[in-house]
Amino acid sequence: MSFTSEVKNQICNDPLDARQSRAQLCALFQMRAALHLSRDGMYISYQTENATIAKHIFQQVKSCYDVNARLSVIKKMRLNKNNTYCVEIHEKAMEILEDLKIWTDAGLNVRPDRSVVRSEKMARAYLQGCFLAGGSVNHPKTTNYHLEIACTHTEMAKTVQSLMERFYLPAKSIRRKQSYVVYLKAGDKIGDFLRLCNASQALLDFEGVRIQRDFFNQMRRLDNCEIANEMKAVQAAAKQLEYIAILDANRHRVRIPEKIEHVMEMRKQFPEATMQELCDECYKAYGDIIKKSGMKHRLNKIKTMALALTEDAE
Numbered sequence: 001m002s003f004t005s006e007v008k009n010q011i012c013n014d015p016l017d018a019r020q021s022r023a024q025l026c027a028l029f030q031m032r033a034a035l036h037l038s039r040d041g042m043y044i045s046y047q048t049e050n051a052t053i054a055k056h057i058f059q060q061v062k063s064c065y066d067v068n069a070r071l072s073v074i075k076k077m078r079l080n081k082n083n084t085y086c087v088e089i090h091e092k093a094m095e096i097l098e099d100l101k102i103w104t105d106a107g108l109n110v111r112p113d114r115s116v117v118r119s120e121k122m123a124r125a126y127l128q129g130c131f132l133a134g135g136s137v138n139h140p141k142t143t144n145y146h147l148e149i150a151c152t153h154t155e156m157a158k159t160v161q162s163l164m165e166r167f168y169l170p171a172k173s174i175r176r177k178q179s180y181v182v183y184l185k186a187g188d189k190i191g192d193f194l195r196l197c198n199a200s201q202a203l204l205d206f207e208g209v210r211i212q213r214d215f216f217n218q219m220r221r222l223d224n225c226e227i228a229n230e231m232k233a234v235q236a237a238a239k240q241l242e243y244i245a246i247l248d249a250n251r252h253r254v255r256i257p258e259k260i261e262h263v264m265e266m267r268k269q270f271p272e273a274t275m276q277e278l279c280d281e282c283y284k285a286y287g288d289i290i291k292k293s294g295m296k297h298r299l300n301k302i303k304t305m306a307l308a309l310t311e312d313a314e
Helices: 003-012 020-034 053-063 093-099 120-134 154-166 187-195 199-248 258-269 276-288 292-313
Strands: 032-036 043-047 070-074 084-089 135-137 148-152 172-176 179-184
Touching: 003 053, 003 120, 003 135, 003 199, 020 043, 020 053, 020 093, 020 120, 043 093, 053 070, 053 084, 053 093, 084 120, 120 135, 120 148, 120 154, 120 187, 135 199, 148 154, 154 172, 154 179, 179 187, 187 199, 199 258, 199 276, 199 292, 258 292
Parallel strands: none
Antiparallel strands: 032 043, 043 084, 070 084, 135 148, 148 179, 172 179
């Protein structure tokens, strides 16, 4: 089972009161339901490849409107294709649409009425319905964090984006072929959305993997920084040894101060030592109390003297 399916199954198991159920049904129908005209009148159909969602819609319609919907399975003959579950509502179809504010005197609404998402609880339930109908989320072990809700109308996408921003989720939207996609990329914000939808176990799984992954990424970055710093120190030390070799070869031409001699000797004895370690070794060998800034100054003096000798030779 995919991570998206796990999230949707948990949302379907979240207990709802009557107002929340209506808000969730409104989102489900506006996102994906179809309205049909037959000789017996209007009826609503909803198709999904998730059996849990089909059962959830069946139960919510029964609970809210005391209607027995028809649940059927369409078996696909092609290999590696899931079955499609179809929920058909023939009884009170128009009454249900009017109660959900989807059907009005002006026709079908592709956006929820303000009364449907007025409270925070109802807005949460509406977003749950949107995710059930058109949502997906990457498993946190994959390369990128990504959660999206695909909408068929641009107005619906704007509504979903606005509702998510209402809960401080900075969603963005983009057009993809014939649909409009509202998405989140930040791992912490995806976690907030799962918390918003009351998908508790999915949230725990997501955050556990995300924290572990971010921890290892941070450790890797620190390791890379340390390796880079060590490489720079080794390269600098190699260059310093070259300058020291120049001074040693030209002692008859230049007078080298005693303190510089100490540093030259310590660098030759400890070619891989850091600046602080050189300071410590100078103190042990000669009793010189020297800070890193002083050591840097003496190493720069060695460089200056060696370059001056090289220029004179040229």
